[in-house]
Amino acid sequence: MVGILAFFIDALMGDPRTRLHPVVLMGNGISLLEKLLYREADGERRKLLKGTILVGIVLLICFAMGYLLSLACEHIPLPFIREIVEGVFLSLMISPRSLAQAGGEIYGLLLEGSLSEARRKVGWIVGRDTDKLDESEITRATVETIAESTCDGILAPLFFYAVGGLPLAFLYRAANTMDSMLGYKNDRYLYFGRTAARADDILNFIPARLSGLFLIFSAALLGFDFRKAFGVMCRDARKHPSPNSGFSEAAMAGALRIRLGGFNTYFGKKTFRAYMGDASEALSARHITGAIRMMYVATLLFLATLYVLEIVYSYGAVS
Numbered sequence: 195m196v197g198i199l200a201f202f203i204d205a206l207m208g209d210p211r212t213r214l215h216p217v218v219l220m221g222n223g224i225s226l227l228e229k230l231l232y233r234e235a236d237g238e239r240r241k242l243l244k245g246t247i248l249v250g251i252v253l254l255i256c257f258a259m260g261y262l263l264s265l266a267c268e269h270i271p272l273p274f275i276r277e278i279v280e281g282v283f284l285s286l287m288i289s290p291r292s293l294a295q296a297g298g299e300i301y302g303l304l305l306e307g308s309l310s311e312a313r314r315k316v317g318w319i320v321g322r323d324t325d326k327l328d329e330s331e332i333t334r335a336t337v338e339t340i341a342e343s344t345c346d347g348i349l350a351p352l353f354f355y356a357v358g359g360l361p362l363a364f365l366y367r368a369a370n371t372m373d374s375m376l377g378y379k380n381d382r383y384l385y386f387g388r389t390a391a392r393a394d395d396i397l398n399f400i401p402a403r404l405s406g407l408f409l410i411f412s413a414a415l416l417g418f419d420f421r422k423a424f425g426v427m428c429r430d431a432r433k434h435p436s437p438n439s440g441f442s443e444a445a446m447a448g449a450l451r452i453r454l455g456g457f458n459t460y461f462g463k464k465t466f467r468a469y470m471g472d473a474s475e476a477l478s479a480r481h482i483t484g485a486i487r488m489m490y491v492a493t494l495l496f497l498a499t500l501y502v503l504e505i506v507y508s509y510g511a512v513s
Contacts, residue, residue, distance in 0.1 A: 447471025
């Protein structure tokens, strides 16, 4: 029930832009600890150790934050009000509306032919260089982000809330934030950020695979090619450099009958990521709206499944 409330609270209010947002506070805390712990002159082992200490501190603090908020909610006398308050906190851990808004804005700019502005806006949601992307590459970057964020930014926090309430939802969000800030394979973070990347990989193992399945279910309901979505996920998911991100991206690529992956440029350096899916259709702006629809339906299906499981569990506990 709380997960459903969180989804609708996010749909109505979106993600508030404030320095007091828990994820903003997590990011500020990670940056502060990085400044305190990181030293360029440190050797590989020392960087790895300090990065591990940072991860431990952040996860402990964020778990405690979620636990204290959960404890405070338990002292609210009216159950429905308690669920609403907890739903508000959980809504801060998910981002379907902001993800859909970002994708919708890029879609609109592509329809208008405003490529330069679309490049600028897609640069806000991806780490690659975007100044030379054409429409198909802007579309690819947007669809890949929506697919990956369906897991990282929506289903995974809901999954961990279902497993362990606000403490685990906060812990997961902290791990994911650390990965996005420190989990790079460059000179600075190869060792210092390794534990952050591994923690995110471990926590996303189950949610990533569930995300792929629920995107396939959403494809079936929306009339997309769900059979191809399943086939491409089984064939291509493990080609992704991340052990988890390939499941949602491959499922979405198959459903939309497009090809994701390919050449990306980071800080002027071109890299290649294995292809996922088949180029049955040329990438175009309309695939962004298809990705957004799949994200929303997959989220609703996941919430419905959690709600049914909650009812079954409650019935079994009473019996």
